[in-house]
Amino acid sequence: MMWPSSQASKILLFLLLVIIVYCIYMDTFLFLRIQNYKIDLYDPVENATQQESSTKSAKEQPCYEDVTWIPCTINPLCHPTVKGLMVDHINHYIYGPLCAIVDIGLGISERMLFITPNMISFFHVFIACVGANLLTCQNLAARRLGIVLFQLRMFLDDLDGHVARERKHIKGERSEVGTMGYWVDGICDFIGVIAMMLGILIYLKNNPPRRGYKGTPVSTLPYHQLKEINSSEDIEKEHTAEIGISYKTKVTFQRIVQVIGLFSGQMLLSSLTWNRYIDIYQDVLENCTNYDIVRREAAFKSGIFFFATALWRIVNPHSYLHLLSLAVFCDKTWVFLKTIHYSGYLCLVVAVATSEYLVDGIRTFVINGVEG
Template identity: 45%
Template sequence: MVWPSSQISKILLTLLFLLILWYIFMDFSLYMRVQNYPLENELAANNTKRYEEVSWISCDVSPLCDVTPKALLLDHTNHYIFAPLATIIDRIFKISDIKWITPNAISFFHVFVAILSAKCISSDSLAYRRVGVILFEVRTFLDDMDGHVARARKNIKGEVSEIGTSGYYIDGICDAIGIVALMIGAFIYLKNNPPRRGYVQLPTIINDNDRDNGTAYRIKVTTKKVVLKVSCYGAQILLSSTAWNRYIALYQEMLGGCYNYTERQLIVLRSPFFFVIVWIWRIVNIHNLLHFVLLAIFCDKLWEFLRFVQYIGFGILLAAICIAEIHIVDVRNFLYKNLHNGATY
């Protein structure tokens, strides 16, 4: 094991607790940023200071500066850690200025990292599986980096999805390959190491006598259980990804980018209900689902985690989708149908 000491385990648990507190603090700061700091179209009218002039962190690094629908829908780890880290590393190594390092090249490279991670995760050794978890988080960081480089070269500020571009589709395909590799690695590990409680520990070699006494049947049943649980979580990832990308596209269309918001768009953006919607999707979006399963692998609780979320995960996702769809309809009505009748939101 990588962490044989109970003291190390306590340290890791403490770090996780502190990380959660950091995310909560940053969410509160983001909410107050949206509520109390003027956005770009108010600056010219009120001659007020830009956010970067009242913040001790540069807007290039601060995740609170450029408020976009996608930024609000991003998971905490990507928004508060990986995205600023990508900016800092780009500043140090000038990656955006190196012509042969293209966003697509970074996307292709993180596929290789994901496959290597999946190979480690399929191992019988907990140490190798933990290395695989770290490698997949590196892949997630590289996924942030390719988007950062693409936006930096086009002088785009803030988190924005360039829907319909070749880079958008290439990045999506590379992400899908990496996720499939991760799930295959998890399946191979569980197939080779079926849970002991409630199941028969299976032999490596099956002879004719084993087939006669029913061992082959037990293998078939246990493998089916593994396939079912891994497939259910894979389906949840697919459902989450589809819905999350849909809401990014819809909110970008309705609310625009991070500049020149209309008065009505600002009302929607500052609505507490809207913040509840985006916070829910910060928790249940595809990136967070991957973080959850990686944490389960790291803690050697993969089977328990998959068994817990096998059906309840679908319920949570469907509830989040229903709430978001209702909100989308309300926002459309508010922004377009009631544009001239003085409706309130």
């Protein structure tokens, strides 16, 4: 290990608590920012025309850029968009501002024009392949290094989008569905996720979790008291315990494939539905300037819309990857996968059902002007 497990646990627990508190803090201020200040729901190409037709009440709202002390170039609260509300907390509140700082410091968007967003996407695929190779190692320090590389990959995934938006002078997070960059980014993300899952699969195949009965003869212990052990460190601790442990069999490779397959299915389903609702919400609230601004803004500011998008901040594919990365780093990969491979589908069903209900209401309200 890179440092004693007790010290690592304390540091990770402290960092996790800090990140959770920070994200709750930012979510709270994001909601207040949306409610109390102007929002920009217009397509960038038609922004000037749409602003001229905005209502007097909208013009009287204060501008957030005039009151915030954090420059909007790095402030994730300045330009709330549909996608910005649905991006996971780590990417939106941590990696997003870091990308802006790196871009400003290196001048990637303005001076390094030879570096294209697609080049950054291809490079993070290479990083993912190196990280996946490290995830297959039995040494925990090597696997932790692999996770660091995968977090770097996710940072670069944010950076390519940031550079693309800066060069097109687009404010806030937006998905340009159907463009070449959209498909290149999606394919590179897909390859990166596949690499990570293959690395974990190979590691678990070579180091399968064990099942055993602790302290009681196998023949007399009920099945529900079966204990699964994930790491060699845990096995060594059990061997040295006074009560001992009677091992059953290793978890079969077929079972490992099944659990990883079900988790990967969640990732795929989450990605498809997440992108679908981003596209739908953008079309209704941001891109179609023919719809009434007041109704679009009212729908965007509604509490139920904020709640529905908050669900996607938790169950989108990036959140799954962050949780999996934490599990691998803590050497609890199998415990996490086994816990989430079924229950995660329930969270997705709730998010999809909420969004489907909300989509109909928003369309009815925005397009027909009927309260939904």
